[in-house]
Amino acid sequence: MTSLYVREITREEHLAHLRRFPDASHLQIPEWGGVKPDWLPESIGWFEGEDGDQGAGDPMVAAALVLYRPLPGTRRYLAYLPDGPAIDWRTPRLERWLDPLVAHLERVGAFSVRMGPPLVVRHWDAATVAAGIADPGVRHLRELPVAGVDGHALDTADRLRRLGWRPCDDEDDGSGFGLGQPRYGCHIPLADRSEADLREALAPHWQQALRTSELADIRVSWVSDADLPEFHRLYTATATHDGFKARPLNYFRRMWQALNAEDEDRLRLYVAEYEGEVLSGALMINVGSRAWHSYPASGARGRQLRPSSALLWRMLCDARASGAETYDLRSITPALTDDRLLGRLRFKTGAGGRPVEYLGEWELPVGSQGRLLQRALRVYLGRR
Secondary structure (H helix, E strand, O other): OEEEEEEEOOHHHHHHHHHHOOOOOHHHOHHHHHOOOOOEEEEEEEEEEEOOOOOOOOOEEEEEEEEEEEOOOOOOEEEEEOOOOOOOOOOOOOHHHHHHHHHHHHHHOEEEEEEOOOOEEEEOOHHHHHHHHHOOOOOEHHHOOOOEEOHHHHHHHHHHHHOOOEEOOOOOOOOOOOOOOOOEEEEEEOOOOOHHHHHHOOOHHHHHHHHHHHHOOOEEEEEOHHHHHHHHHHHHHHHHHHOOOOOOHHHHHHHHHHHOOOOOOOEEEEEEEEOOEEEEEEEEEEEOOEEEEEEEEEOOOOHHHOHHHHHHHHHHHHHHHOOOOEEEEEEOOOEOOOHHHHHHHHHHHHOOOEEEEEOOOEEEEOOOOHHHHHHHHHHHHHHO
16 A cells, blocks of 8 residues: 655756646745745655655655744744645545655654645636725625635635644735735636737726837837846835835845746746836746746836836736746735725736635644744744
8 A cells, every 4th residue: 555755855856846747836946945045945755655665766746845944042943835735635635645744844843834725715707806896885805706616625624624734814914915925816817818818808997008008119028137126126116105125136136046047937027118218027937837927016207108017918928928827916905995905906907817815824833842832933023
């Protein structure tokens, strides 16, 4: 009888697995470990062995990236699998996958495990959300009719609870942006759709914005890392305008170097220009059949020319032409009363984005001191 066990694998083994099974999150590729200097990365694999025995020829059936955050003053770690792991989440025997994972992480010294099953629980049509935004009586996405619910994802939540896992209570503060990965996102389906199909699906206000940018002759181009400082200037302006803490320029340089080390098309930088001046920019991350729209940035100048619309449209079309099946616009707010973030939601759904709610992040204390050390880490992070 076969069973699964987990052990550390090399970067090369992890990359080889991704070449055969490329549809992992960009947060689950080994290159991502080089982006996060405060975390210690480890690639792990699930192997199938006879009666629990470990053999050199056992086949690897799944792989994941684990990020370890040390608790100061101890040799214990928070083990984090963002947007993962990519295992068979639909199996009724989740413990077959999760028990060997936890056993391995406990051997390494983890006092807590946090993970984000890559499952969408429910999604909404863009038109439904547009109507909800216009209705002052609707305050949250959950109050709108859904276009679909995944019963398997709901069953997974029940199974996780029975196994002792609990939903993380710090990831959703009502805005959809908390610690960990956001609970709500936005996807544009690209599979089997032409460029004309995508344009026809744009909301009227988005079509008008795109025509405005085209008439103004906004030029959008895919540029090199030499343009990162100019992008960062816009990004810091966006951070000041929207009220969030900007990452330093070195973070983006490190991201460029880490993600493009194995595949020079893993990370792209696009900018939108008017008469030689850069007005807007964003990063595109490509892994498997998905492209992620990351860190959109724009300044105060030239907004009336709608450079952000031209930028996203070009990136969307390039992703489709490259074979991506989903364009991931990343986080959105589920609160339809938050004026600060509502414009972002309207922009993404106007581009044809479908709001989604993920299963969210889950955690499990490990060992007799797990819960105590979980609280200690939260206190430490809260003081930083």
